[in-house]
Structure formats: structure tokens, C-alpha cells
Amino acid sequence: MLELRDITAGYARNAPVVRNASLTVAPGEAVGLLGPSGCGKSTLARVAALLHRPDSGTLLLDGEPVRRWRHRAPRELRTAFGVVFQQPRLSADPRLPLADLIAEPLRATGEGKAAAERLAALTTTVGLTPDLLSRRPHEVSDGQLQRACLARALALRPRWLVCDEMTAMLDASTTAALVAAVEHYRRSTGAGLLAVGHDHVLIHRWCDRTVHWKAPSS
């Protein structure tokens, strides 16, 4: 179980963008988070994925409170999360060919020998063709790069997926393909999902349950 309790978070001490927010995601469950621009959805998603330390409140992972965020978080906690953001160009190292981009998390765990097989499986899951793996980010389209970013997020078989506006830049067909890849992964692993977005139709179609947020009450 992933539980956010009474989270307040932001970027400046006295101006939190998230106030007293609570949210839970059960294993295998897909929860959508909808809200207008600037309401703090992405900040809450980053807290949930251990990427942003909240000012106050508790994050419980299977009943255990999380005490450390970002690089200070224990490795086994960090690798329990796979995260995909809106803008693949901002999250991908422009120097890395797609194969290295996808396999980077595998190398860090010393899974080197199994890595080639895992890379092939991931490539198939997200619908990339092998000829694209030697290209660098500027040599592929946004849709192709986002497929690679999803493959990378799935590389360590996370139990929790956080997709923050994963498809906002993408056309309808690539959107449907990426959502199908996420759902395929979740069916085979039982992973839970937090999908953040502002497209009501998409989030309702995709998720089991949807939480609506209003604009920040300041």
C-alpha cells in the first residue's frame, strides 16, 4: 500500500503548493489524479515517488513511514518506483543512445549479464524497434523517446508506477500505445499506478479510481 497522509509540500518555506493532501494507492490499483494547471499535482506525485521531501505529513510504504527522500532514500525503496514525466527531452540524457538510456538502471544494480535480455523484453513491451536503440534522443521523435523513457522506468520491475502527464505531448495513437504498455506491465506484475493528468477522458478511461483536485486555496 502506498499512502500519503496530510502532505504539505512546496518549493519555498512559507508558500506550499500542496496543503494537507492525502491519497492512497493499493497494490494493483490504478489511481488517477486530475486537476487544473498549477494545482500541485506534479509536486504531490514527486513526493509519492520519493523525489521531493514534503514539509510535513507522512508517506507510508506498506505501512512503514518513509524518512528519507531522493538520493538519501535507501536504494530498495527508490527502485520500487518507476517514474515517467511529461517532457521526455528534459528527462533523457542527450548523449546516451536509447539502448543505454533504457539499460542504465540495470547497470547500476549489477544485473549486467541479464541486462541484454531485459533490454530486449522492455523494447518489445513499449513497442520500440531494435533499429532505434543506437540512436540518440535528438535523432528520434518525442513519441519514440517517451517509449524509451517508459522502458527505462520499467527496467527494475517497480512495484509502483508514477506517470506525470506521460502523454500530454503525444498524439492519440502513441498515447493509446503507451497506456497499453503500462497496463500490460501492471497485469503481469500487479504494480500500482498513480497517473497524473488534466485530460479527464483519458484518466477516467485509464484508471480504476480518480481523485479530483481543485485550484490551490491560497
Added chain:
Amino acid sequence: MTEGSVVLSVRGLSVRFLMPGRRTVAAVTDAHFDVAVGECLTLIGESGCGKSVLASALLGLLPGNAQTTGEARLGDLDLLAVDERTLAGTVRGRRIGLIPQSPAAHLTAVRTIRSHLEETVAALTGTRGRAALRSAAEEAAERAAFPGDHLDRYPYELSGGLAQRAATALALIGDAPLLLADEPTTGLDRDLVDHTVDALRHHVDTSGRALLVITHDLSAAARIADRVAVMYAGRIVELAEATAFFGSQGPRHPYSRGLLQALPDRAFIPIPGMPPELGALPEGCAFATRCGRTTDACAALPRMMNAVACHHPYVPEGTRA
């Protein structure tokens, strides 16, 4: 100008990028279309299909390794034949108003919205004098529903929706007969998308301009378009009336059908596979490997006939023999 008279007429527009090792990328091939006064034509298609390159070609903003052929008539000018001086001095801003993809990045960070508007008014309308510039800038803001009490703000102090309105206000200043919007709603939430699209539509309806919108957002396209041009692998493969295309009749090209079926309020099923490389296009139909209607005939390039480029298009209800 009167309703229905053609503002932009594109004939046989092609763009090739010359790459190292004598490779060429066929980003746009043989595009034909018109946009008329009071009309919105929306260009849709998958990421990387050549939409933005087509727009850049019209504005003369392609990089040096691009080779352009064909014709794009805007009034008495052929946009593809005129020099950069003409484009910079009399076309961009004056005859084509550009509404950019990310308005915040397009605005200068260190200057207020008022100063952006006043500078553009001075450059495009010949208005002189502080008081006259000030009131012309305020009028420009009002036309795009940009709130007057935000005029002294800097771009980073604006929400995405207000930045979009500021960019629209700037684009409307020169009274350009053609407005070109490249992905005007990317990254905005749904309410803002609807608002932005409705505002653009309103300008077309009330000020007799022609509007060319490039977007991958099909619900935005359905909301704003009179006609739709579908682009696949650098070619326009279908031109259709928006009501028929998005309505019960549906598109006629298998690719267009696939795109609509991928929508989350329809089947939510992706088109299998990915678009082909524009540097290595097949000789025949570029959609053949992804298409459910492929036959041997598809090994030959389908020509545009009755506004669809397909050997086996869907036949609209009611026209079946």
C-alpha cells in the same frame, strides 16, 4: 476581403533535409491545400510527421540544409520564392500572425507584457507617441481577453493560459490576413485548451482572417476546424470537412480512422507499429505495414483522388452505389 476568398494557396510544397553522407529526409512531400477567409484549416498527424516543418517552410524559418520546392501563394507573394528580407520585413507578423507552441519561451523574460505589446504595435502599425502606443497596446490586450491589470507583469508571472493570451494578442496586432498556430494548446489543461481554441475561432469568425492550426490534439481540432488535413509520413493523405470527419460519417483514409479509434472516448486502440523513417520511405503507400486494408495494389504510391490518398478508402455512407 470576402468570405470564402482564398488567402493561402499551397501547391506541390516539398521539403528535403540534406543530411551528412548524402542522405535526404523527406519531411514534406507534395502538399496541396488552400485556406480561405473566415476559415480554419487544421493540420493533424502523429508526432514527427512533418507538420512543423511545413509551417516553418511557410514562414521561411527552415535551417540551411533544407531544400524547398513548390509554391505557397499569400496574395501576390510566393512565400517559397521571396528572400529573407521580405519575409522578415513584410511577411512574418504583418501578413502571417504566428501563435507559437510555447508562448512563455517566445516572450522575452526581462520585459513586461505591456512593453511587448507596445513594441509590436510600434513596429507593425506605425502608431507613434507614448499615449497612443499605450492605448493601442491596451486595446490589443483586450482583443485577446488578456486582463488589463496583468499588463505590467513579466512573462514568468503568468499562468500558461495567460501567456497564451499574451501571445495571441501579439499575433493579432498586425491585422495579418493569415494566422498560423503551431500546437497552440500543448501543455494546457482541458479548460484552457477549450478556452484558447474558442478564442481563436472567435477571431476568425469576427475579423475575417484565415487560420491554419497545427495540432496533435484531436479534440481541439474537432472544436475549431472547418476542414481537416491529415498528414502521414510527410504527405497530406486526406482533406475533409470537419463535421464529416469527426461525425458519424468518419474519415475515409485508414490512417485517419486509426487515429480517431485511438482516442480514449472511442476504442482506445493504438495503430500498430510506428511511422516509417522519413529518410527511408517505401516506394508504395507509407502506411502499408500498419494498415488493415493492404493489398498488392498498395505497393504503388496512392495518388490523391477525391481528397483521399488511398487505394482502398472507406466509402462514406449514402454515396455507395
